[in-house]
Amino acid sequence: MFPPCGGISDQTVTELTKVTGLVNTAQNTVGCQWLAGGGILGPHFSFSWYRGSPIGRERKTEELSRTSVEDINIDGHSGFIAIGSEPTLGDSLCEIGIQFNDDFIEWSISFNQKPFPDPCDVAKQLTRQSIANAK
Numbered sequence: 001m002f003p004p005c006g007g008i009s010d011q012t013v014t015e016l017t018k019v020t021g022l023v024n025t026a027q028n029t030v031g032c033q034w035l036a037g038g039g040i041l042g043p044h045f046s047f048s049w050y051r052g053s054p055i056g057r058e059r060k061t062e063e064l065s066r067t068s069v070e071d072i073n074i075d076g077h078s079g080f081i082a083i084g085s086e087p088t089l090g091d092s093l094c095e096i097g098i099q100f101n102d103d104f105i106e107w108s109i110s111f112n113q114k115p116f117p118d119p120c121d122v123a124k125q126l127t128r129q130s131i132a133n134a135k
Contacts, residue, residue: 001049001100001103001134001135002049002105002130002133002134002135003133003135004027004029004032005024005027005031005032005047006032006047006049006105006107006126006129006130006133007129007130007132007133007134008032008047008126008129008130008133010022010024010034012126012129013034013045013126016117016122016125016126017034017043017045017109017111017116017117017122018116018117019036019043019045019111019116020036021036021037022034022035022036022045023035023036023037023038025038026046029049030048030049030050030051031046031047031048031049032046032047033045033046034046041112042112043110043111043112043113043116044108044110045107045108045109045110045122046106046107046108047105047106047107047126047130048105048106048108049103049105050103050104050105050106051102051103052102052103053103053104055079055080055097055099055104058080058097058104058106059080059082059097062080062082062095062097063082065084066082066083066084066093066095067083067084067085067091068082068083069081069082069083072096072098074096074098074124074127074128074131075128075131075132077098077099077100077131078098078099079096079097079098079099079104080096080097081094081095081096081120081123082094082095082096082097083119083120084110089111089112089113089114091118091119091120092110092111092112092116092119093108093109093110093111093119094108094109094118094119094120094122094123095107095108095109095123096120096123096124096127098127098131100134105127105130107123107126107127107130108123109122109123109126
């Protein structure tokens with residue numbers, strides 16, 4: 001139903017996040033991860049496709065660990081948007097989970113230093129594009 005990486009190119013992730021030197025360090029049938037310079041220290045961005053997994057469990061985990069979690073609807077698909085804040089960075093993390101039948105997808109956008117674009121704007125754009133790329 002979803003192409004690899006939600007149909008999102010490395011170039012698109014770089015353009016939207018404004019982070020140069022991103023490396024797609026993990027790519028398989030259920031997700032992708034982009035890291036700056038390929039290292040674990042720094043910003044990280046990921047797409048995950050959870051097949052046959054309940055979105056409610058993921059939302060509950062987010063509710064326990066994030067600053068806020070709210071309902072969201074993107075292009076007719078329901079899910080949640082979770083925001084994480086850091087004292088020195090403000091809102092630096094955004095995760096969007098969207099239900100698709102028995103599956104759900106999740107985009108995670110996390111920055112570690114200023115300046116950076118609004119992580120939820122980036123997550124919404126990537127989610128919209130992945131929904132459009134779904135088959």
